[in-house]
Amino acid sequence: xxxxxxxxxxxxxxxxxxxxxxxxxxxxxxxxxxxxxxxxxxxxxxxxxxxxxxxxxxxxxxxxxxxxxxxxxxxxxxxxxxxxxxxxxxxxxxxxxxxxxxxxxxxxxxxxxxxxxx
Numbered sequence: 001x002x003x004x005x006x007x008x009x010x011x012x013x014x015x016x017x018x019x020x021x022x023x024x025x026x027x028x029x030x031x032x033x034x035x036x037x038x039x040x041x042x043x044x045x046x047x048x049x050x051x052x053x054x055x056x057x058x059x060x061x062x063x064x065x066x067x068x069x070x071x072x073x074x075x076x077x078x079x080x081x082x083x084x085x086x087x088x089x090x091x092x093x094x095x096x097x098x099x100x101x102x103x104x105x106x107x108x109x110x111x112x113x114x115x116x117x118x
Contacts, residue, residue, distance in 0.1 A: 008035045 008031050 008032075 011031050
C-alpha cells in the first residue's frame with residue numbers, strides 16, 4: 001500500500017508539473033480513485049487473510065481435539081479390555097474352585113453310595 005501511495009503521489013506531482021504549476025482535477029480524481037480502490041482491495045484481502053487464519057486455527061484445534069478424543073477412546077478401550085480380563089480370570093478361579101468342590105462332593109457321595117451298597 002505504501003508503494004502504491006508513493007507512486008500515486010509521484011503521478012500527482014507529474015500531473016502538477018505537466019500543468020506548469022496548475023492541476024488537472026480530472027486526473028487527480030482518477031489518481032485518488034485508484035488509491036481508494038487499492039485501499040479497499042487491501043482491506044478486503046486483509047479481511048480474507050484474517051478469516052483464513054482463523055479457519056485454519058479452528059481446524060487445527062478441531063484436529064487436535066479429534067486426535068485427543070481418539071487417544072482417550074483407545075485408552076478407555078484398553079482399560080476396559082484389561083478390566084474384563086481381570087474379571088474373567090477371577091471368575092475362572094472361583095468357578096474352578098466350585099468345580100473342584102463339586103468333584104470332591106461327587107467322590108464322597110460315590111464312596112458313601114458304594115459303602116451303603118456293600
